[in-house]
Amino acid sequence: MSSDLSQSAQAYLRLEEEIVTLRLKPGEPVTEAGLTKRLGLGRTPIREAIQRLSWEGLLVIRPRLGIIVADMNPSDFLKVLEARHGLERLVAGLAARLAGKEERRTLEACAEDLREAAARSDVEDYLRHDKAFDDVVAEASCNPFATKALAPLQTQSRRFWYRHFGEEDLNPAAWSHLEVMRAVAAGDERAASEHADNLMLYLRRQATTLVSGPQ
Structure with missing residues (x-):
């Protein structure tokens, strides 16, 4: 650290x-x-x-x-993601539009670090880089009201995900995250919001399976 x-x-x-x-x-x-x-x-x-x-x-x-x-109730994962969904779209789009050159370089490095952690199946390092990315995006978005509401939801999501999905193949989750990371780093506001939306839908499908069981 x-x-x-x-x-x-x-x-x-x-x-x-x-x-x-x-x-x-x-x-x-x-x-x-x-x-x-x-x-x-x-x-x-x-x-x-x-x-x-x-x-x-x-x-x-x-x-x-x-x-x-705090205890963990699987049904709360869906509630966390429901609250998180719109904020992620907003913050990703803002960061894509407003990030400076140094922040974009940092985001590109975060994306590479996360990809490498997924390839090694190192879930703790993967989550560490995911958090680092979230922190840079929060700073770049220049909206402390949105990011203050979003940060604890992201942390709760990581905890649920580690407990219930951390032993699965990291690559599908990594790909969903990488699309957001690369769009933000490239300054593509529309793509960043769309990929953030796709990431939330991916996580919500996982959470639904957790609560209701495979369909």
């Missing part, structure tokens, strides 16, 4: 990854002191990360009872 990040940012990213990749399991109790020791960071950044992840729905703070990792 980059040393340029503040301790607060490092604490958030590392704790988020622990939850998304189920190293901290749904329903597992955690403490501020335990997380401080686990991640090797100060108590203040850990406390800030806990508060942020509680707001995002990944941790549950129970007064006088402690903190637990």
Whole structure:
């Protein structure tokens, strides 16, 4: 993880990854002191990360009872994607139109990193690059209201996907993501929105299969 990040940012990213990749399991109790020791960071950044992840729905703070990792209900995956769908179209289109040259180069690098992770079947690295791409697109879109609503939905999606689909072939999912990445990097606003729409439809089909079983 980059040393340029503040301790607060490092604490958030590392704790988020622990939850998304189920190293901290749904329903597992955690403490501020335990997380401080686990991640090797100060108590203040850990406390800030806990508060942020509680707001995002990944941790549950129970007064006088402690903190637990939020449970997972497969039917919630569909609700998350329903809320996420329109925002993804909007943000991808904005980023394609507004991204600067350096952001476009970064997006191209993210796409290549994600493709390589999929080829290696390295799901954790794949999700790491997916998040990096989401963060660059969020910055490039210049709409903090949309991206603040979207970010926790993306994190929830990664967690559901890791649990239920992480052992499947990564290449179909990677291809859907790569189409969005390349359109945004190329500055094609219409294609970026359309590919974001296709990505959401792909994920919603997966979620529907999860909830109802194969048809």
